[in-house]
Amino acid sequence: MQAARTSTGCTSGWGRWRWGRRPWRPEDKVKEQIETLKSHLEEKHRTELKALQDKLGKRTGQVERMLVEASALKALADAKGNAELLLPHVKAATRLRETENGEFVVEVVGPDGNVRISPATGKTGPMSIEELVAEMKQSVLYGVCFEGTGASGSGATGTVANHPRPNGPYQISAADAKDPYRYRSAKEAAVKAGQTLQIVD
Numbered sequence: 001m002q003a004a005r006t007s008t009g010c011t012s013g014w015g016r017w018r019w020g021r022r023p024w025r026p027e028d029k030v031k032e033q034i035e036t037l038k039s040h041l042e043e044k045h046r047t048e049l050k051a052l053q054d055k056l057g058k059r060t061g062q063v064e065r066m067l068v069e070a071s072a073l074k075a076l077a078d079a080k081g082n083a084e085l086l087l088p089h090v091k092a093a094t095r096l097r098e099t100e101n102g103e104f105v106v107e108v109v110g111p112d113g114n115v116r117i118s119p120a121t122g123k124t125g126p127m128s129i130e131e132l133v134a135e136m137k138q139s140v141l142y143g144v145c146f147e148g149t150g151a152s153g154s155g156a157t158g159t160v161a162n163h164p165r166p167n168g169p170y171q172i173s174a175a176d177a178k179d180p181y182r183y184r185s186a187k188e189a190a191v192k193a194g195q196t197l198q199i200v201d
Contacts, residue, residue, distance in 0.1 A: 064096040064104070071106045075133040080147035086136065093132060108132045110180060119179070135182070140170065140189040171198045 072090040076083045097107050108116045108127040116127040119135070136142040170190035176182045177199045190197040 065091075067104055068094055068096050068106055071129050072133075075130045078130070079133045079137055081133060081137065081142075082145040085145045086133075086142060089136070089142065090129070090132065094129060111184070139182075139185050141185045170195045171200050174199055174201055 068091055069087070072087055072094065073083055076086055076090065093108055093110075095107050095109055096104050098104055106129050108129060108131070110116050116132075117123075118125050118127045118131055120131065137146045170186060170193065172183065172186040176186070187197050
């Protein structure tokens with residue numbers, strides 16, 4: 001009777017092991033190989049996709065720089081500005097934006113990154129790159145980089161800041177002082193010359 005109980009116990013234990021863990025089958029190895037290959041292909045796809053995105057990003061950046069530079073060079077040439085000196089400053093104040101229909105437009109932005117509004121009377125649209133260059137041409141800071149720029153004195157029209165007489169003050173009109181870009185340019189020019197910027201009516 002004891003032997004029978006022992007035999008029954010062993011049979012019961014074997015049954016639990018046998019049904020708790022399914023015996024290995026050849027198709028398990030195939031399934032494992034498929035999963036490994038799938039994981040490898042997914043990783044390869046992610047790597048190739050990232051490389052393609054990086055390459056596309058670089059190409060897009062190159063196109064953007066070319067379009068912005070082309071627009072800036074044309075505006076500077078029309079205004080007879082020194083492109084070698086002014087181009088970096090124009091590019092720093094502009095950016096390229098893609099419209100909903102896939103076209104690219106050059107935008108003029110301020111130090112805060114917001115699009116600047118056209119200074120022309122009656123206009124509420126964005127500032128053009130030609131208007132930016134025209135503004136720079138009237139600037140004390142950049143005006144000397146344009147051919148034939150000689151605006152000076154308190155009667156100069158549309159200047160960012162009046163070109164000072166020797167040892168004279170740097171001045172900016174109250175209207176121009178409201179424009180952060182114009183005020184900053186005039187302030188930098190005055191500080192560089194060791195002068196105080198004066199706001200006049």
